[in-house]
Amino acid sequence: MAEAILRAAAEELATSGYAGMTMDKVARRAGTNKNAIYRRWPHRAALGVAAYKHLADTHTPAPDTGSLRDDALALLRQANATWSSPRGAILRELLAAAADEPVLLELLRDQAAGGSALNAAWFALLSRGVARGEAPPEAIHPRVASLPMTLLRGEYALRGTPAVPDEVLVEIIDEIFLPLLNGRAVPR
Template identity: 55%
Template sequence: MPHKASRGDDHRKAPRRRGEVLERAILRAASEELAEVGYVGFGIDRVAARAGTNKTTIYRRWPSRAALATAAFRDTALADDLPDTGDLRADALAMLRAAAERIASRQGEILQVLATEMRSEPELMAEVRDELIGAGITRWLTLLGRAVARGQARPEALSPRIATVAVDLLRNEYLLRGVTAVPDTTIIEIIDTIYLPLVRPHTEQDDE
């Protein structure tokens, strides 16, 4: 009876992959492992088998388990398409709802574990934090820039602090209030009573 190959047994017989193609395969495998076993059970051996490669190849790109897990998380967290409905309110609500789901999901739990794990690697932690925050700022600035072009937001609002105020307030709900899930009514309130009045063009009545 022929031997049934386990995951990764025949990776040397597969077409050789290089560069971005190989990295995408590894990151996808790492994301799948995190989703299945969490960070506690996350291992380079399992990722290598799932990706059809070897540990040496992975370690050349990511020097530690934390580095690979963080790269996989970052890749997944920033993979969402940017909403573009043509309406600022609808786009902002979609962005904030997606952020709330991500924070409350297993991705959010994994990020918290990674933050704890990486305390011994402050340089890596700072790099990840800066990259995630920078990418988030870019996404909100892009959303707001489209609204400015449509006349739905004022150009003066195009600053990182203003553009991300909604998601900053959302994070405060988790960090300061200690909630495990933010209700949709709170998300709507943040957008309708704080974000939109802050970024929308001023009217003559506002100036009176």
């Protein structure tokens, strides 16, 4: 039943947006009642974030081109394309609503810090790069893995648009991410 509820909530997010997603609509779409939803998700914000995570986790394969640079650039390009897609519009709406819903902001922060499929993809490509000798083992670190996405989010915020030019993506990987990886082996 949880899967049916998540699927129904994801469909509601896609059709009505977070503002239009209600527990009643999700219950109707899932063929259940609100009590079944509230047993697992205590409020609309928790269900909205879980539904978005369900959508996002099913669409983030880690590229495997045989090159750390090419993998990182492909994953950053994939994230950039997602941000300007209908799925990205849902995330942008959740982030906008978080300004008025502190619990929603907290849940989104927890998801970003936790083990999303995107985080796992960055760790996978770093691990492969280390195995191929393209980066030192010290490069496999949560802050290092999250850096390209943090920089990409900063670009979205500065530009105010849901897409970043490709030359900026290349710069993030070539001028910041890859030099950082190789600098991780330097003793402090």
